[in-house]
Amino acid sequence: MNSNTQRFILWAIFGFSLIFLWDGWLKHTGQPSMFGPQTGQTQTQQGKAGTPPAAPGVGLSQPAVTGTASAATPGAANPAAPAATEFKGEVLTLANDVLKLSINTKGGVVERAELLQHKADRSLKENFVLLSNEPGKPYVAESGLLLAGSEVPTHLSAFTVVPGTPANVLSLTAEQGGLRLTRTYTLEPGSYSIKQRLTVENLRAEPVVPAVYSHLRRHGDKVSAGINDYFIHTFTGPAMYTEADKFQKIPFEDIAKGKASHSKSGNNGWVSMIQHYFVSAWVPPQGLERNYYADKDPNGLGYRIGYLANLPSVAPAGKVEHEAVLLIGPQDQQMLKKVAPGLDLVVDYSWLTVIAKPMYYLLLWLHGIFGNWGWAIIFLTVIIKAIFYFPMATAYKSMAKMKQVTPRMMALREKYGDDKMKLNQAMMELYKTEKINPLGGCLPILITIPVFLALYWVLLGSVEMRHAPWLLWVKDLSTPDPWYILPIVLAVTMWAQFKLNPTPPDPMQARILMIMQAVFAVMFLFFPSGLVLYYIVNNVLSIAQQWWIYRQLEKQGYKMR
Known part of the structure; x- marks a missing residue:
């Protein structure tokens, strides 16, 4: 992925974050949502x-x-009928x-x-x-x-x-x-x-x-x-x-x-x-x-x-x-x-209804099996992860290859300095030689975003989650973790995923990614425990899948460490 593409994606993500925060402010102040029906x-x-x-x-x-x-x-009250009023x-x-x-x-x-x-x-x-x-x-x-x-x-x-x-x-x-x-x-x-x-x-x-x-x-x-x-x-x-x-x-x-x-x-x-x-x-x-x-x-x-x-x-x-x-x-x-x-x-799931409805009924079915909404969320995450296994495998392989050539990309950046045209040409030649798709690690991940948003609305809108316990200190999956244990665990998994991914050659991009990790970690402090639980399980499964793919690539001669 060349520097311009990375910069574009980072700024797009940052821009969407600002839009969602602004939308939240509009709704908090009683104004119409930018995304609501x-x-x-x-x-x-x-x-x-x-x-x-x-x-x-x-x-x-x-x-x-x-x-x-x-x-x-x-x-309307009628003064002619004092007995009634x-x-x-x-x-x-x-x-x-x-x-x-x-x-x-x-x-x-x-x-x-x-x-x-x-x-x-x-x-x-x-x-x-x-x-x-x-x-x-x-x-x-x-x-x-x-x-x-x-x-x-x-x-x-x-x-x-x-x-x-x-x-x-x-x-x-x-x-x-x-x-x-x-x-x-x-x-x-x-x-x-x-x-x-x-x-x-x-x-x-x-x-x-x-x-x-x-x-x-x-x-x-x-x-x-x-x-x-x-x-x-x-x-x-x-x-x-x-x-x-x-x-x-x-x-x-x-x-x-x-x-x-x-x-x-x-x-x-x-x-x-x-x-x-x-x-x-x-x-x-x-x-x-x-x-x-x-x-x-x-x-x-x-x-x-x-x-x-x-x-x-x-x-x-x-x-x-x-x-x-x-x-x-x-x-x-x-x-x-x-x-x-x-x-x-x-x-109301708005435009995500086509995804959210099947997800809701699948969650109901899982609850019927396990009798606990927390375990139903966990196994729902496993099912979703299995559905997206191959697209995510493609993304992780692409990121692994990007990680492999990162030192060479850093060398090219030092060699060409501020000459953006020659730098981009050299990077494109590197991608061609190593058979790397610059967008291969991003597009499969982007298609999972609607699924995440749909599950957010399912967990937020389902009355079944209200006061539903999972285990130990998690007594209500519809409200934030009172001890912030789940958000902390989530932050650790996010950091682990960040370390597994290739470091952007541009130091500014790397700093932006670090800041975004911190922002998302803080935001999840206020999210329902059920949603944080989903994201933890999703991250753990992603890390396991990513580690497995990296191990297979090492057997093929790639140096992933």
Whole structure:
């Protein structure tokens, strides 16, 4: 490899490092990532992005008849209904073996969700709470009805409990504006999916066409990783999916600025709030025409994402039902795929999905064999290393030959001094004589970079890694090593690899390589233990492979020492 090529590669690596650091700073300061997927999608309906539809009937198949849904924003407090807004409500509990819900009789709002199989932190003392109606930091699930010119049951209305339901069912009912709404929550054992059935009864003398809305309302604070925010960033905020526009993330910042862009209507898909490892989502019936909205709460209580749909016309004394699924739980891809199409995409691997998905499923398979995520990572590394054995062997042979001729390259540099043209000509002649490809040691290594990045996102985004121990002091593979033992071991392996590789003839290039080794060693202090474990095993296997190849070359007459 001639000096110009080496210099180009070094500066390219250095430049990419600066770009990634700058990207990390952008994400830390709340600005869009340079590499993340586009969050703005094509709008499928006229109207300002980030606001509810101008009228619930716009773009829907329901005709405009007497009693159609009003154009009011869902959930805006109405001064004409003081009883609904002053009612404090009673908090009821609905639980199974994995989920404990707190539901308020004021509006039937799900205002707290405790995940019984996931702990809040590494102390493993308290359960993780996803939804919580804390003052100033609300995160709740709300739904209700809208009807033009009428006050009907909403998420602000006073509900009463319907007695005589099974232990896994909670039914609440409210009557207002000539409509009776019965809200029934059903929670099956072992499930994070809550089935909500809304039964609307028409007590009027004329038919009505009410609309139903459901949304998630959350404060705008992001989930922080502390000092690791500079190196570890995951999306927190609203997200949705439609078959037409696929997965769409909607940053809080875009909503606040009135620049949010997303699908506006459809008859499929879902809406959600996502954060690192966890998700809540409303999944309306597939085939039902609905409008989507993502906006700031009209009462200034956070941000919302939801859907709004007209129900069929309800005759006097008649009734209609609307069923939807409210998911509250971990980002378990196997579970999410069963709930709704595309819901597993909340674990977002971006452009690396084509590599990351197979890697994730392979990791799951290995965990099923060994029962430990640390050993699964180790054997996954062995498999990946085996796949890349021959390309890496080619690279190591090329580097070995480069190491063999390094003294001659140094002599050429001393001979020609500053005459770059003659130096490059002499080096190219040397490469030709020794049958060395200057890029032979670089290209095979470059093709492994996407694999490394994909595994980074798999380990970062997999909730299975959260609080997953390996052995001894490594109690959580998703967080940095508390004793920094793994990063130190990694630094040693990086130094060993550096010594095995040929020394660049240019002293400046050698210094840059040494500095980069130190920079990467420091960066890995803050990386998840699982990723550091992968890199250690990869380096150890690389050193072993490189040593073996050097030994074989020595038998062929090469002097590698």
